[in-house]
Amino acid sequence: MSLPISLPSSIDVAVIGAGSSGISAARRLAKAGVSVVVLEARDRIGGRAFTKAREGIPLDLGCGWLHSADENVLCGIGRDAGFTIDETAPPWGRQAFNLGITPEEQVAFGEAWAAFDERVAEAAARGDDGPASTLFTPGGRWNARMDAISGAANGAKFGDLSILDYDAYEDSGINYRVVEGYGALIAALGAEAPVVLDCAVRRIDRSGARLMIETSRGTVEAQSLILTLPTSILASEGVRFDPPLPDLVEAAAGAPLGLASKLHMALHGWEEFPKDGQLWGRTDTAQTAGYHLRPFGRPIIEGYFGGDLAWGLEAEGEAAFFDFACSELADLLGSSFPKRLRALSTSMWGAEPFSLGAYSHVPPGQGDRLTGARARLRRPIEDRIFVAGEATSSNFYGTCHGAWMEGERAAVEAITALGVDPRLSDPEAH
Structure with a gap:
């Protein structure tokens, strides 16, 4: 359970979406001393990583496997957080x-x-x-x-x-699994993140020097923004930009969510x-x-x-x-x-209004690493709007750890855009 916080009036970086990517981005930003808030439309954190207990059994309704577990950053992070990693082969x-x-x-x-x-x-x-x-x-x-x-x-x-x-x-x-639930792991990793729940973002005014983000709980002003929404939401313009961002909408449509x-x-x-x-x-x-x-x-x-x-x-x-x-x-x-x-x-991810699908795929003709849909999604907009999620990962798309790594990537871009050296707050960079 995330710490209950109120919507701030002004912030350095706003992160939209408290799934794996959003939680990862928030943790990295906080480590750099950047003020951050995560805006989540649901009444929980985790996004498409969601563990629900039924009759005492933790059931993963979303992602359940730590794919490429020997390279998966969440294996070590999960163990360090006290979770049990089961190595039984699928x-x-x-x-x-x-x-x-x-x-x-x-x-x-x-x-x-x-x-x-x-x-x-x-x-x-x-x-x-x-x-x-x-x-x-x-x-x-x-x-x-x-x-x-x-x-x-x-x-x-x-x-x-x-x-x-x-x-x-x-x-x-x-491929490994989390005994207590993959969704439970992501929720635990986000427990101390500054998340505002039940806070649906409706409109982003980018006409001024700072971004004005209108939500169901009020308006927050931010220097930068990290978008971790599913491509289905971006493509359907579930969040409206003024002025519009047609290139972002087109790129999101080029990596639709399957089910x-x-x-x-x-x-x-x-x-x-x-x-x-x-x-x-x-x-x-x-x-x-x-x-x-x-x-x-x-x-x-x-x-x-x-x-x-x-x-x-x-x-x-x-x-x-x-x-x-x-x-x-x-x-x-x-x-x-x-x-x-x-x-x-x-699970009903296709009908769930904040996902409208499970994970992304790229249709024929959109798959080039440099010019395709995923590459276009990753490009910063005005050096203050950054997109992250499983759909922006070129090699680990459709996975929770791919989303996690992309959240960190977008956070580093946002930190750099603010004029902060991200290496100063990253022990692995030394």
Whole structure:
């Protein structure tokens, strides 16, 4: 829980959004002795990192994996903050009980995926950009399954992804989790940040020497501004700039949010299932979900729904996720299996007004590192408006630690613009 503070009338730097990026930026600014306030529209901090307890179990409705954990700055920060980092390998590469897919088919799928990745890397090395799906094997047996996994991993199918942007993502293959919850970690890291909750930013007047930021709680004047809002909010002009910033709106539209939704279900008779097992519903369609069995050994199943499937189910309402999961799991585990399940929580990031999606992807033609959407988003505006978030990360987009690192990057830019040497407050710089 962040410290309750009032909206100041004047500040050096205002940060909009108290997610991973906003919290990181605020911490870095405070370290430099810069006065800062974080303006958050929700009644909580964390953004799309959100842990909710159900029946004593911490459930991550947003990000849950410390991707590239051997390089992930939040692993060390989390341990230092007293959180438990679980190093159990994810179950993504196997199917529990070999249901619906033989061991030989699982090997064949792994080979098809590796060959696709190699074609992507070769095309990117040539500078080719286009839909990543053009590098599928025509009529390939595993194309639909790859799109299903892309839906969960990228929030969109491969036909919607830029070859260059997809190739730019860096993945060490090491993935850990936070036992107490990834969202709980981010909330703890922001506990002492100067955050004003329930403070929606409506308009930013940039016509004067200082920025005038109009919020639902009043107006604050700032020398500089760090925007950590989702691209969906920026593209839809959920926050209005006067004079307008059409280039920012266009860049945000070039890195739209896809959707990945989660459904947590209590499981009766959980003992017969493997700890950290994995099931995918079907292999012949992208309209299928992945099911993590007994994460951390807990008596639950965590369902993942991505891309078009997630958008369609969200449009029908929360109950549609549970109905879909029951149908798929009944096909795999027997018609009576749904009687053993009970819905605990469902994420609805696409419908949530302060996110309107889960995480960003870049469409074909927008993926160049120097001129593409992410690079354009990172460019400072008038040396006093800086944009940060997972969408501005060229190599760790879609991740909590990517957002964290981008928050620090934007903070250093803001500190420098104020005439302060950021190295003086950064022990790692010496």
